Amino acid sequence: EAGVAQSPRYKIIEKRQSVAFWCNPISGHATLYWYQQILGQGPKLLIQFQNNGVVDDSQLPKDRFSAERLKGVDSTLKIQPAKLEDSAVYLCASSLGGVGENIQYFGAGTRLSVL
Amino acid sequence: GNSVTQMEGPVTLSEEAFLTINCTYTATGYPSLFWYVQYPGEGLQLLLKATKADDKGSNKGFEATYRKETTSFHLEKGSVQVSDSAVYFCALSGDQAGNQFYFGTGTSLTVIP
Numbered sequence: 001e002a003g004v005a006q007s008p009r010y011k012i013i014e015k016r017q018s019v020a021f022w023c024n025p026i027s028g029h030a031t032l033y034w035y036q037q038i039l040g041q042g043p044k045l046l047i048q049f050q051n052n053g054v055v056d057d058s059q060l061p062k063d064r065f066s067a068e069r070l071k072g073v074d075s076t077l078k079i080q081p082a083k084l085e086d087s088a089v090y091l092c093a094s095s096l097g098g099v100g101e102n103i104q105y106f107g108a109g110t111r112l113s114v115l
Numbered sequence: 116g117n118s119v120t121q122m123e124g125p126v127t128l129s130e131e132a133f134l135t136i137n138c139t140y141t142a143t144g145y146p147s148l149f150w151y152v153q154y155p156g157e158g159l160q161l162l163l164k165a166t167k168a169d170d171k172g173s174n175k176g177f178e179a180t181y182r183k184e185t186t187s188f189h190l191e192k193g194s195v196q197v198s199d200s201a202v203y204f205c206a207l208s209g210d211q212a213g214n215q216f217y218f219g220t221g222t223s224l225t226v227i228p
Contacts, residue, residue, distance in 0.1 A: 045216050091159065
């Protein structure tokens with residue numbers, strides 16, 4: 001079974017530029033999560049989708065971050081414009097979703113450096 | 116709100132030593148509790164989980180018991196190996212469906228031969 005795919009693996013941009021990350025979850029997984037992991041910290045949930053609907057985006061900085069999962073499968077996370085403090089690893093995870101189906105499977109992440 | 120507090124590291128142990136990594140949580144309702152592990156150069160992966168009070172999760176010699184009375188989910192292993200060197204994250208889900216997910220800050224473990 002293929003795992004969660006993320007691209008790119010690495011990205012270096014200058015502040016005020018835009019960047020987008022892509023995630024393809026495990027086939028059949030209804031729930032998709034995006035996390036931000038700053039060096040030395042635990043992952044912080046940015047947004048959670050159930051199929052193509054948003055379940056939780058309470059910690060997403062909506063003035064600069066956006067995410068979509070239009071067809072309920074793959075998803076993109078965008079930052080526009082980027083700030084220095086956005087330097088982090090962006091993790092995508094998926095789960096089957098539903099009661100008792102809460103094990104998350106993680107992709108390898110995208111490491112973003114904002115200069 | 117929900118949160119997870121995890122023992123700070125780094126932790127360095129000799130091979131075959133006993134390991135405890137402390138984790139306490141704050142949550143309303145009926146959370147599920149997890150330990151995730153990140154080996155060097157790899158992504159996060161589930162180590163073990165427990166879904167209700169007094170449940171014990173176990174995997175690869177690691178164990179953790181969901182203690183509602185002390186709001187804890189400490190990770191233990193009786194005899195660590197060099198291959199256990201990794202970063203360990205305690206996490207909780209605010210409900211049984213994987214919503215309101217929170218991670219601790221992670222504890223780095225290094226096991227020396």
